[in-house]
Amino acid sequence: MALNNITLGQYYPADSVVHRLDPRIKIVLLIAVIVAIFLASNLLAFVPIAAFLVIVTRLSKVPVKMMVKGLKPLRLILILTFVLNLFFLQGETPLLNLGFAVIKKEALTMAVHYSLRLILLVLFSSLLTLTTPPITLTDGLERLLSPLRVIHFPAHEMAMMMSIALRFIPTLLEEADKIMKAQTARGADFETGNLIARAKAMVPLLVPLFVSAFRRAGDLAMAMEARCYHGGEGRTRLRVLKCQKRDYIACAVTALLIVCVVLCGKAY
Amino acid sequence: MAEPIIAVDHVSFAYEEDGPLAVRDVSLQVEKGSFHAILGQNGSGKSTLAKLINGLYLPTEGTVTVCGMDTKADENTWEIRRRAGMVFQNPDNQLVATVVREDVAFGLENIGIPTEEMPARIEKALTDVGMLKHADKAPHLLSGGQKQRVAIAGVLAMEPEAIIFDESTAMLDPKGRRDVLKAVQRLNKEQGITVLWITHFMEEAVVCDQVHVMHRGQIVMNGTPREIFSDVERIKPYRLDAPPMARLAAQLRAQGMPLKEGILTVDEMAEEVKRLCK
Numbered sequence: 001m002a003l004n005n006i007t008l009g010q011y012y013p014a015d016s017v018v019h020r021l022d023p024r025i026k027i028v029l030l031i032a033v034i035v036a037i038f039l040a041s042n043l044l045a046f047v048p049i050a051a052f053l054v055i056v057t058r059l060s061k062v063p064v065k066m067m068v069k070g071l072k073p074l075r076l077i078l079i080l081t082f083v084l085n086l087f088f089l090q091g092e093t094p095l096l097n098l099g100f101a102v103i104k105k106e107a108l109t110m111a112v113h114y115s116l117r118l119i120l121l122v123l124f125s126s127l128l129t130l131t132t133p134p135i136t137l138t139d140g141l142e143r144l145l146s147p148l149r150v151i152h153f154p155a156h157e158m159a160m161m162m163s164i165a166l167r168f169i170p171t172l173l174e175e176a177d178k179i180m181k182a183q184t185a186r187g188a189d190f191e192t193g194n195l196i197a198r199a200k201a202m203v204p205l206l207v208p209l210f211v212s213a214f215r216r217a218g219d220l221a222m223a224m225e226a227r228c229y230h231g232g233e234g235r236t237r238l239r240v241l242k243c244q245k246r247d248y249i250a251c252a253v254t255a256l257l258i259v260c261v262v263l264c265g266k267a268y
Numbered sequence: 269m270a271e272p273i274i275a276v277d278h279v280s281f282a283y284e285e286d287g288p289l290a291v292r293d294v295s296l297q298v299e300k301g302s303f304h305a306i307l308g309q310n311g312s313g314k315s316t317l318a319k320l321i322n323g324l325y326l327p328t329e330g331t332v333t334v335c336g337m338d339t340k341a342d343e344n345t346w347e348i349r350r351r352a353g354m355v356f357q358n359p360d361n362q363l364v365a366t367v368v369r370e371d372v373a374f375g376l377e378n379i380g381i382p383t384e385e386m387p388a389r390i391e392k393a394l395t396d397v398g399m400l401k402h403a404d405k406a407p408h409l410l411s412g413g414q415k416q417r418v419a420i421a422g423v424l425a426m427e428p429e430a431i432i433f434d435e436s437t438a439m440l441d442p443k444g445r446r447d448v449l450k451a452v453q454r455l456n457k458e459q460g461i462t463v464l465w466i467t468h469f470m471e472e473a474v475v476c477d478q479v480h481v482m483h484r485g486q487i488v489m490n491g492t493p494r495e496i497f498s499d500v501e502r503i504k505p506y507r508l509d510a511p512p513m514a515r516l517a518a519q520l521r522a523q524g525m526p527l528k529e530g531i532l533t534v535d536e537m538a539e540e541v542k543r544l545c546k
Contacts, residue, residue, distance in 0.1 A: 223362035
């Protein structure tokens, strides 16, 4: 098991305009782009969105290979979406007779449409996680959700939990590795056997890991209190998010994209 | 005598109501700018005492006063914790943020220091413990001693008057232990920060001004390291081992070598042997 050299999330460090954008703006813009993708009512409308994706990817300096990797876990769903739409949608113009089924032109268009929509959704979302470190993302989310405090939504607490989780992932992985080695030294077998045997072998790993995680949680709570932590109230921040010119430009460009998509949809 | 910054007055504490007392009728005063050590075996109540001083636990009986403030009063809690910071045993379990710089900022954020003031304070604190060059690293990439120094910086940034170290070197390797102790000694000497050093390592207590020995929840001995360790036999019942040099001196004396009393360090031993050889 490769527990060393783990990277958190799938952040791709680089110095680019996209990386430097305010995380709040990035999150909001992602939502706007998702709306644009759903607004696209014909294939022509996907052209500006795809062009936008290409430009942003180039600007972000993220290698295309990394982007495509994000699609991999979804390939089954993609193929299913395409095939099911292709065979089961009704249409008028027959395109190809396969003997057992007739593929219609309208069905093909819809299949391409749905698949493209999915691909774009995934690619834009991975662009956000590739260009934003998890901790910055957490920060952005906290700031965006903080107005919900009025209805008692625990935005600060959520963000704090997420950042503590991020902090402790490497620590707990290290510990899991240590426990695993200790159990292996005493004859435990994690590698062989069928699925059930291997799942059973995990029990002596998980029990000590859980016990220690709870002990850590207790210690950490004590340490946080000793350092005057008393919730989000009256707290100041080291990092203050401030919108800059580039953030406004990004907003304008995205707004333009939505207009283009709507116009292209009407062009037919 | 300087004014006491920490005053523990006849304090007892039990974890559960009517349960056994973890700390029994302890009194203790730490003067401003001094370096005190509390020595004791596991389960002697020394960690409990540390948490009583910081207001993490409240005494069942007696009073704890920090900078003139009673820990029992709710409105004092945060001011006491800012003025008397605390560094714990496990270096992994007290760092909160994913980057060193932000971890040091954590305390500052909690007490509402304006954002503009933070970078300067953080840099000063990290410089004081010699960790500035690691400011942008993730804590899990640091060694135990380095993590502990980051934890100290986190307390230091809050500009405390005293720092309580609750067995902060117990989980470190010898080098990390030396580095941390050296950093703390420097803070004590150069910045006049009061130190309460809780440990079960005798050799660390040697550098202190005052040593308090705890045994079964009580303070059983008070004095300078020289007074405490000069009598190797007297501290044995508390299951403490005198520093190696004090033990060696006692054995040599038993063999008939006329060594003077109160030898604690290798340097002192070397001096004394040199003197005898003349």
